[in-house]
Amino acid sequence: MNEKDDSIVPDSVSSQSEPHTVSPILIIFGITGIVGLVIALILVLTSNQPPDEIVNQTIYPTPEIPYPLNDWRAEDFTLQDLDGNTVSLSDFEGRIVFVNVWHTACEPCVREMPAFEQFIREQGEDGVMILAVNQLGQTESEIRPFLANLGVSNLTILLDPDFIVRDKFPYNFFPTTYVIDQQGMVRFFKVGEVNIHQMRQWAEQLEG
Numbered sequence: 001m002n003e004k005d006d007s008i009v010p011d012s013v014s015s016q017s018e019p020h021t022v023s024p025i026l027i028i029f030g031i032t033g034i035v036g037l038v039i040a041l042i043l044v045l046t047s048n049q050p051p052d053e054i055v056n057q058t059i060y061p062t063p064e065i066p067y068p069l070n071d072w073r074a075e076d077f078t079l080q081d082l083d084g085n086t087v088s089l090s091d092f093e094g095r096i097v098f099v100n101v102w103h104t105a106c107e108p109c110v111r112e113m114p115a116f117e118q119f120i121r122e123q124g125e126d127g128v129m130i131l132a133v134n135q136l137g138q139t140e141s142e143i144r145p146f147l148a149n150l151g152v153s154n155l156t157i158l159l160d161p162d163f164i165v166r167d168k169f170p171y172n173f174f175p176t177t178y179v180i181d182q183q184g185m186v187r188f189f190k191v192g193e194v195n196i197h198q199m200r201q202w203a204e205q206l207e208g
């Protein structure tokens with residue numbers, strides 16, 4: 001009768017010997033938190049990286065001085081100006097003509113516009129002609145306020161919604177300027193912004 005019954009275990013001892021389990025809900029919350037931290041880390045690491053199209057963008061060099069192109073006859077083209085008038089390159093036969101490709105979102109284009117305006121004022125009616133051909137498919141209503149803000153009023157702006165000039169006067173950077181002599185031959189080519197001194201230099205060389 002005094003023998004101890006080993007089959008009877010106190011509740012406190014029984015509860016301590018049982019294995020502990022983790023709630024599935026806590027596991028889910030834990031995994032979700034870890035995943036969230038990983039995603040946040042990825043976003044932080046990639047947010048400061050420039051897009052692939054910017055990283056891989058080719059930067060074309062801008063020559064310091066214009067260089068001649070040999071024996072290339074400029075092909076004629078016809079476009080409309082901001083007033084709806086038809087303008088052709090051949091209208092200025094016998095004159096020096098600058099063909100400039102540009103658009104309003106191009107910062108170097110913006111910077112050279114006042115220089116074009118000044119140069120045209122120096123030329124008079126029969127001097128060098130500048131044809132500034134818009135190459136963003138922009139409209140007259142978009143371009144006029146842009147020019148007014150720069151104080152440009154004498155420059156001949158041509159609209160090229162079908163980009164026909166691109167095939168006749170190739171470019172890979174804005175702005176680009178071609179200089180055509182009095183015989184219709186392309187003599188100089190400039191990638192990037194031009195200034196008033198370069199324009200005068202071109203004119204002096206071609207006028208002899």
